[in-house]
Amino acid sequence: VIGDDVYTRSDLSAISAEDCYLLLAGSSVGRLGVVVDGYPTIVPVNYGMDGHVVVIRTRPGTKLSHADHAKVTFQVDEVDHRNHTGWSVLMRGFGRMLSPADDREVATSTWGAGAVPWAPGANEFWLRISPDELTGRRITTADDPDWRLGTAAYM
Amino acid sequence: VIGDDVYTRSDLSAISAEDCYLLLAGSSVGRLGVVVDGYPTIVPVNYGMDGHVVVIRTRPGTKLSHADHAKVTFQVDEVDHRNHTGWSVLMRGFGRMLSPADDREVATSTWGAGAVPWAPGANEFWLRISPDELTGRRITTADDPDWRLGTAAYM
Numbered sequence: 664v665i666g667d668d669v670y671t672r673s674d675l676s677a678i679s680a681e682d683c684y685l686l687l688a689g690s691s692v693g694r695l696g697v698v699v700d701g702y703p704t705i706v707p708v709n710y711g712m713d714g715h716v717v718v719i720r721t722r723p724g725t726k727l728s729h730a731d732h733a734k735v736t737f738q739v740d741e742v743d744h745r746n747h748t749g750w751s752v753l754m755r756g757f758g759r760m761l762s763p764a765d766d767r768e769v770a771t772s773t774w775g776a777g778a779v780p781w782a783p784g785a786n787e788f789w790l791r792i793s794p795d796e797l798t799g800r801r802i803t804t805a806d807d808p809d810w811r812l813g814t815a816a817y818m
Numbered sequence: 819v820i821g822d823d824v825y826t827r828s829d830l831s832a833i834s835a836e837d838c839y840l841l842l843a844g845s846s847v848g849r850l851g852v853v854v855d856g857y858p859t860i861v862p863v864n865y866g867m868d869g870h871v872v873v874i875r876t877r878p879g880t881k882l883s884h885a886d887h888a889k890v891t892f893q894v895d896e897v898d899h900r901n902h903t904g905w906s907v908l909m910r911g912f913g914r915m916l917s918p919a920d921d922r923e924v925a926t927s928t929w930g931a932g933a934v935p936w937a938p939g940a941n942e943f944w945l946r947i948s949p950d951e952l953t954g955r956r957i958t959t960a961d962d963p964d965w966r967l968g969t970a971a972y973m
Contacts, residue, residue, distance in 0.1 A: 692897050696851060696858030702910045703851030703858030705893035738860040742847050755857045 678799030683752045686799065687739060688712050691777075695719060695790075696736035697729045697758070704729075710737070711777030717754065717792040718776035730758035730790055737792050752799035754792065761789040833954030838907045841954065842894060843867050846932075850874060850945075851891035852884045852913070859884075865892070866932030872909065872947040873931035885913035885945055892947050907954035909947065916944040 678686070687693075695706045706727070711718045717737045721727040735758040740751035761773050773789050833841070842848075850861045861882070866873045872892045876882040890913040895906035916928050928944050 692899070694849065694860055694893070694895075696860045698853060698856075698858050700910075701853075701889045703853050703860070703889075703891050704910075705849055705851045705858070705860055705891055705908060707895050707897065707904070707906045734856045734858075736858050736860055738849070740849075740862050742862065744847070749862070751862050753860060755855075755859075 676801045678750065678752065678801060680797050683754075683797045683799040684712075684715065686750065686752050687717070687754075690739045690741075693717075693737055693739040695727070695730065695792075696738065697727070697733065699729045705738075713772045713776040713791070715794055716776075717756070717794075718773050719790045719792070721788045721790055727788075727790055728760075730792075731760045733758050734795075735792055748802060750799060750801045752797070754794050755796040756792040756794045759791050759793070761791060831956045833905065833907065833956060835952050838909075838952045838954040839867075839870065841905065841907050842872070842909075845894050845896075848872075848892055848894040850882070850885065850947075851893065852882070852888065854884050860893075868927045868931040868946070870949050871931075872911070872949075873928050874945045874947070876943045876945055882943075882945055883915075885947075886915045888913050889950075890947055903957060905954060905956045907952070909949050910951040911947040911949045914946050914948070916946060 691709055691711075693708060693710050695708050697704050697706070708719050708721075719727070735756055737754040737756065738751065740749060742749035761770060773791060846864055846866075848863060848865050850863050852859050852861070863874050863876075874882070890911055892909040892911065893906065895904060897904035916925060928946060
């Protein structure tokens with residue numbers, strides 16, 4: 664699943680797909696990317712993992728509906744502002760809302776991803792993001808003087 | 819510049835445009851959203867502000883080139899994982915690379931935004947994002963029980 668890597672640069676350190684999944688499994692807040700009105704809209708969300716699938720619980724009527732049957736991204740990062748180090752993982756994937764037509768197995772493993780509803784009811788929706796590509800990179804002051812100065816795009 | 823707010827929900831608290839700009843001015847790391855191959859690609863970047871314009875320094879040949887003359891977004895958030903509170907600001911805007919055809923004034927104010935190059939030279943590029951819309955929201959445990967459980971999309 665490592666393809667054209669938006670983060671790879673010669674002086675930056677790429678993260679393997681395996682390690683990317685470990686980093687995804689170790690966090691609970693990330694950012695969904697979904698194209699709305701032509702804009703690459705970025706929305707912070709809580710999430711869980713169902714294997715290699717990202718699971719996000721949502722409600723009807725939100726912008727998350729634009730993620731259904733669409734190219735989406737999911738991004739998680741951690742930045743140490745003091746030491747100017749960090750990492751970022753980006754999944755490119757396909758978004759799909761869990762629907763009543765889905766197998767019970769899919770539904771069960773989706774609910775099992777940690778997306779336990781606070782108030783169970785008909786107005787609970789789950790978005791699943793299946794990975795097309797997963798890339799990541801680490802940044803350290805040692806190999807990225809631009810970052811240390813706090814002025815450059817880190818890609 | 820407050821329009822259709824992706825973050826507004828009745829039980830969440832919207833941030834005024836003025837306060838959004840204050841939050842943007844107070845940070846130095848955000849995320850650029852740019853559509854690449856149909857995916858809403860999210861890239862962490864350092865940035866500076868030139869008035870209401872976001873300034874990002876970059877290099878040729880990166881995915882940032884897709885942001886030139888395109889609808890882009892810029893997002894900054896701060897999440898307190900311990901207390902489950904935070905805020906997020908999202909700018910929808912138009913991206914444009916600074917070019918030799920630009921006025922000296924525009925170039926000077928772009929460079930003055932804090933994007934001082936580490937190694938000055940011909941391979942330094944600046945991306946300017948002019949706001950079309952700016953929205954933001956705060957989340958607190960008090961008004962968002964979903965967030966407290968750490969399971970729901972926070973929009």
